[in-house]
Amino acid sequence: MMHVAFFLLIVFTAGGSSSEKVCSYQEVVDYLNLTTNNNLYKLTRPVLNYKHPTVVQLDIILYAILAVIEKTQTFIPFVWATMKWNHERISWDPDQFCGINSISVPREMLWIPDLFIYEMVQKDDSPLNPYMYVLHDGTVTLEEDLRVVSTCRMDIYKFPFDTQKCNISIGSAIHCVDELRILPFSNASRATQFSRELIQSQGEWEFLHVSISSNNFTFGMKQWEQLIYTFTMKRRPLLHVINFLLPILFFLSLDIASFFIADHRGEKLGFKVTVLLAISVLLLILNDILPSMSNKTPLIATYCIVIFALMLLSLLETILVTYLMEKDSASYEKLRLRNNLEVKQEKVQVNNCNPEEKRDNCCSCICKVSDSEKQHEPLPMAEGVNNSIQYQESHVLLLILEELKELQHTLNLHLSCRHQVGKSGQWAARINKAFFIFYLITVSLFLSLIFIEWNN
Ligand SMILES: *[C@@H]1O[C@H](CO)[C@@H](O)[C@H](O)[C@H]1NC(C)=O
Ligand SMILES: *[C@@H]1O[C@H](CO)[C@@H](O)[C@H](O)[C@H]1NC(C)=O
Ligand SMILES: *[C@@H]1O[C@H](CO)[C@@H](O)[C@H](O)[C@H]1NC(C)=O
Ligand SMILES: *[C@@H]1O[C@H](CO)[C@@H](O)[C@H](O)[C@H]1NC(C)=O
Numbered sequence: 001m002m003h004v005a006f007f008l009l010i011v012f013t014a015g016g017s018s019s020e021k022v023c024s025y026q027e028v029v030d031y032l033n034l035t036t037n038n039n040l041y042k043l044t045r046p047v048l049n050y051k052h053p054t055v056v057q058l059d060i061i062l063y064a065i066l067a068v069i070e071k072t073q074t075f076i077p078f079v080w081a082t083m084k085w086n087h088e089r090i091s092w093d094p095d096q097f098c099g100i101n102s103i104s105v106p107r108e109m110l111w112i113p114d115l116f117i118y119e120m121v122q123k124d125d126s127p128l129n130p131y132m133y134v135l136h137d138g139t140v141t142l143e144e145d146l147r148v149v150s151t152c153r154m155d156i157y158k159f160p161f162d163t164q165k166c167n168i169s170i171g172s173a174i175h176c177v178d179e180l181r182i183l184p185f186s187n188a189s190r191a192t193q194f195s196r197e198l199i200q201s202q203g204e205w206e207f208l209h210v211s212i213s214s215n216n217f218t219f220g221m222k223q224w225e226q227l228i229y230t231f232t233m234k235r236r237p238l239l240h241v242i243n244f245l246l247p248i249l250f251f252l253s254l255d256i257a258s259f260f261i262a263d264h265r266g267e268k269l270g271f272k273v274t275v276l277l278a279i280s281v282l283l284l285i286l287n288d289i290l291p292s293m294s295n296k297t298p299l300i301a302t303y304c305i306v307i308f309a310l311m312l313l314s315l316l317e318t319i320l321v322t323y324l325m326e327k328d329s330a331s332y333e334k335l336r337l338r339n340n341l342e343v344k345q346e347k348v349q350v351n352n353c354n355p356e357e358k359r360d361n362c363c364s365c366i367c368k369v370s371d372s373e374k375q376h377e378p379l380p381m382a383e384g385v386n387n388s389i390q391y392q393e394s395h396v397l398l399l400i401l402e403e404l405k406e407l408q409h410t411l412n413l414h415l416s417c418r419h420q421v422g423k424s425g426q427w428a429a430r431i432n433k434a435f436f437i438f439y440l441i442t443v444s445l446f447l448s449l450i451f452i453e454w455n456n
Helices: 002-019 025-032 188-198 237-259 264-289 299-352 358-376 381-386 395-419 423-455
Strands: 052-071 074-086 101-105 116-117 120-122 131-135 139-147 150-151 165-172 178-182 205-219 222-235
Touching: 025 101, 025 131, 052 188, 052 222, 052 381, 131 423, 165 178, 165 205, 178 205, 178 222, 188 205, 188 299, 237 264, 237 299, 264 299, 299 423
Parallel strands: 052 178
Antiparallel strands: 052 074, 074 139, 074 150, 101 131, 116 165, 120 150, 131 139, 165 222, 205 222
């Protein structure tokens, strides 16, 4: 009885220990002879027959659009890249190792494809992912997250309403197409969907889609395979519209409104010059944004320069009109001076009147005065006073008359100043009117043309 129990105990413990076999990754590593000084796995391309190409499957997902700089033609995305290839020297049976079918190893231990991005102009200095995953059948998976500073030829013709396409081309640095093939892991629609779900940045650029194409890059006798990811994104134009397009329109409408400012004394001129200066300040901002490209003038540059030119034209027109007005008032000034001179002469005559010959001489003086006054529509009141002077010889009255006469004179001058417009003044008014109509038509035509061009 005791013997049987002891036997059973032994069987049980033995059975228990065999079913609870403990495995560690180290056993797999030992089995594979993976050590840092074993060059077997990292020295050369991992194929048993050198004629076999290594196939690298690649997946690139856009995580964020960090910057799109037109000035330097730079596109800076943040991407997640996944690479998968087969290491033909690695394989183990998971059943031998308690079902372990994958291990992670440091990236220095195994061969890694020498992929690089053609457009990348600046090395990424973010730390590399230290580990990679190895499956029991030899499939190695490497994950990288990269901040790619890439060049991208951007078309800024439609500047704030533009859509840009930027390429990220990935290829091997030295392995030709017969040694290393690069294939996309997920198709374009899946990559687009992944990126849309993942994308973090809500900045100026809206990610639309990604398309994937393959190309054989030929140089000399050799061919390298490239996988090209084309990211399409659209600018959100609101900031530029608020910051730039609308203010220019506002200044333009101010310029149009200034046609209703009176032409006298150069106020209109000053106003227009101020508006023009404001526009040129805005043009300086544009200088910071746009690159200097010679092939096609961007619409926004056309927009600015045509509006600037129109305003310049209206300023020149105002200068012309002001000049004509000045000429008009100058000729009128001459007239006034002459009138003043006459008045002074008359005054002298009146003052020269002697008390003895007051009756005849002074009367003749007054008559003379009233004669000359008839040119300027004499006041009826003056005539009344004139009549009453017949029997009142007061010196005070004479003085009053004189004052009244002077008043009438200045009144006449002022009235004619307002109503009497010379020939050049009439021309000025005509030019002003014609130019205003021309200006309105040109501005509305130009604006509608340019907005149509922007829209398609
Ligand atoms: C590991 O090395 C041992 C001897 O050093 C050898 O017998 C074994 O086959 C090697 N294993 C592999 C997977 O190469
Ligand atoms: C991007 O790649 C596509 C497909 O190969 C090509 O047609 C296009 O010209 C490339 N664009 C740029 C800006 O290089
Ligand atoms: C892309 O791949 C998904 C699954 O991986 C598939 O359902 C879809 O039909 C594929 N689309 C195209 C255009 O091949
Ligand atoms: C590139 O070359 C490989 C091998 O010759 C070929 O299979 C592949 O179709 C080529 N790709 C293109 C885009 O021509």
